[in-house]
Amino acid sequence: xxxxxxxxxxxxxxxxxxxxxxxxxxxxxxxxxxxxxxxxxxxxxxxxxxxxxxxxxxxxxxxxxxxxxxxxxxxxxxxxxxxxxxxxxxxxxxxxxxxxxxxxxxxxxxxxxxxxxxxxxxxxxxxxxxxxxxxxxxxxxxxxxxxxxxxxxxxxxxxxxxxxxxxxxxxxxxxxxxxxxxxxxxxxxxxxxxxxxxxxxxxxxxxxxxxxxxxxxxxxxxxxxxxxxxxxxxxxxxxxxxxxxxxxxxxxxxxxxxxxxxxxxxxxxxxxxxxxxxxxxxxxx
Amino acid sequence: xxxxxxxxxxxxxxxxxxxxxxxxxxxxxxxxxxxxxxxxxxxxxxxxxxxxxxxxxxxxxxxxxxxxxxxxxxxxxxxxxxxxxxxxxxxxxxxxxxxxxxxxxxxxxxxxxxxxxxxxxxxxxxxxxxxxxxxxxxxxxxxxxxxxxxxxxxxxxxxxxxxxxxxxxxxxxxxxxxxxxxxxxxxxxxxxxxxxxxxxxxxxxxxxxxxxxxxxxxxxxxxxxxxxxxxxxx
Numbered sequence: 287x288x289x290x291x292x293x294x295x296x297x298x299x300x301x302x303x304x305x306x307x308x309x310x311x312x313x314x315x316x317x318x319x320x321x322x323x324x325x326x327x328x329x330x331x332x333x334x335x336x337x338x339x340x341x342x343x344x345x346x347x348x349x350x351x352x353x354x355x356x357x358x359x360x361x362x363x364x365x366x367x368x369x370x371x372x373x374x375x376x377x378x379x380x381x382x383x384x385x386x387x388x389x390x391x392x393x394x395x396x397x398x399x400x401x402x403x404x405x406x407x408x409x410x411x412x413x414x415x416x417x418x419x420x421x422x423x424x425x426x427x428x429x430x431x432x433x434x435x436x437x438x439x440x441x442x443x444x445x446x447x448x449x450x451x452x453x454x455x456x457x458x459x460x461x462x463x464x465x466x467x468x469x470x471x472x473x474x475x476x477x478x479x480x481x482x483x484x485x486x487x488x489x490x491x492x493x494x495x496x497x498x499x500x501x502x503x504x505x506x507x508x509x510x511x512x513x514x515x516x517x518x519x520x521x522x523x524x525x526x527x528x529x530x531x532x533x534x535x536x537x538x539x540x541x542x543x544x545x546x547x548x549x550x551x552x553x554x555x556x557x558x559x560x561x562x563x564x565x566x567x568x569x570x571x
Numbered sequence: 572x573x574x575x576x577x578x579x580x581x582x583x584x585x586x587x588x589x590x591x592x593x594x595x596x597x598x599x600x601x602x603x604x605x606x607x608x609x610x611x612x613x614x615x616x617x618x619x620x621x622x623x624x625x626x627x628x629x630x631x632x633x634x635x636x637x638x639x640x641x642x643x644x645x646x647x648x649x650x651x652x653x654x655x656x657x658x659x660x661x662x663x664x665x666x667x668x669x670x671x672x673x674x675x676x677x678x679x680x681x682x683x684x685x686x687x688x689x690x691x692x693x694x695x696x697x698x699x700x701x702x703x704x705x706x707x708x709x710x711x712x713x714x715x716x717x718x719x720x721x722x723x724x725x726x727x728x729x730x731x732x733x734x735x736x737x738x739x740x741x742x743x744x745x746x747x748x749x750x751x752x753x754x755x756x757x758x759x760x761x762x763x764x765x766x767x768x769x770x771x772x773x774x775x776x777x778x779x780x781x782x783x784x785x786x787x788x789x790x791x792x793x794x795x796x797x798x799x800x801x802x803x804x805x
Contacts, residue, residue, distance in 0.1 A: 518673075557764065559786070
């Protein structure tokens with residue numbers, strides 16, 4: 287079995303990682319210190335300082351390669367479908383060489399100090415294997431990503447039987463109905479494999495995660511407090527309803543906006559805590 | 572007027588194309604809401620509602636509501652185009668749309684079946700609000716201090732919060748602890764989040780909150796006290 291690098295503990299309970307730009311993460315960190323940071327957020331010169339501060343504060347950091355973001359911005363700029371951008375030769379994506387260079391630097395700098403590092407999940411199965419091997423040959427141990435929409439089930443089995451943890455990506459492109467079937471299938475295929483942890487990329491904790499006990503997920507939905515929808519409270523991870531408008535930040539007021547971000551972080555922290563409580567009360571067999 | 576589907580013919584000169592996604596959304600709509608707008612037909616040929624016809628056919632409907640086009644034949648071509656074009660010229664009032672989607676989400680409805688993809692909904696979320704009518708008075712009243720809640724709650728404790736009841740117990744394993752309080756019209760909320768009493772739901776019904784974690788229960792009480800029960804829309 288191949289071990290992925292990082293400070294993770296396979297016995298820890300469910301973790302919800304806050305996905306967001308770095309400035310949001312830093313505002314949220316005192317309230318909820320598990321975050322997903324994409325490498326494209328670390329392109330500035332002082333990236334080490336930001337990471338060091340978060341690591342020193344005890345934050346759980348999942349580093350994402352930022353490949354999705356690069357492909358998406360390439361697709362937008364050249365007005366091509368996102369799926370087409372994903373299939374392109376990696377080197378031809380705008381900004382890809384710079385991103386990869388920084389990704390390699392981040393891995394070398396802190397892959398053992400962060401919670402984990404997500405692999406560069408672009409291209410098909412062959413391309414992903416090739417890229418991962420390239421990093422593994424140079425001492426990197428990123429977490430491989432399975433894309434249910436596109437990758438084969440044989441590839442899923444290969445990852446589950448080879449790695450101590452994996453990520454599942456691009457679930458948003460599956461319909462809500464298909465998503466549940468996919469999640470159930472992954473859990474069933476995982477039985478008996480050495481894989482101890484599955485992280486769902488871009489998935490918000492909801493009642494679905496009461497039924498399907500994946501170990502962690504990330505999303506930017508916690509930032510709804512400073513988006514149009516505002517904070518939506520949950521019971522048993524199911525939406526109960528929104529809060530009145532005066533719980534939303536005041537447009538143009540930075541201080542109020544900061545409070546909104548903090549409120550989102552606190553909500554995320556309680557969401558995580560509530561799911562942990564639920565799983566304790568209803569253990570998965 | 573109900574017309575057998577087999578008696579209708581799709582318009583061979585229909586200038587509108589309907590892809591699979593379009594038909595799927597109409598199928599969902601017909602299944603859930605029924606047909607609320609009749610087709611317009613002339614001599615059995617569908618002038619308006621060609622996609623609705625396709626969706627109904629795939630759903631296996633034997634008949635469909637249709638009304639005849641009651642104007643002169645030379646007006647047919649123009650009518651078909653202006654009907655589609657006039658709908659196309661409408662735009663979304665983004666704030667209202669977001670508000671409506673938010674309400675549907677809060678009601679637990681699957682907004683994914685209304686015709687927006689997840690990516691489109693996400694883009695909508697990021698859209699800059701045209702107006703944000705908040706002076707943040709309630710947001711400012713919350714105490715955002717990381718740490719233990721001010722209110723200490725113990726397992727087994729029951730706390731009255733206005734008309735609502737908070738029971739610190741396991742909702743699954745300690746059913747008798749909360750079941751006796753539940754009355755008709757109450758909203759049962761197991762594992763509630765910290766702002767549950769600030770939601771609109773708390774205005775509408777008495778909430779029976781069952782939270783096994785004293786830490787979260789303490790926060791629910793803190794938030795209630797900080798906002799002094801002021802959870803009504805200003």
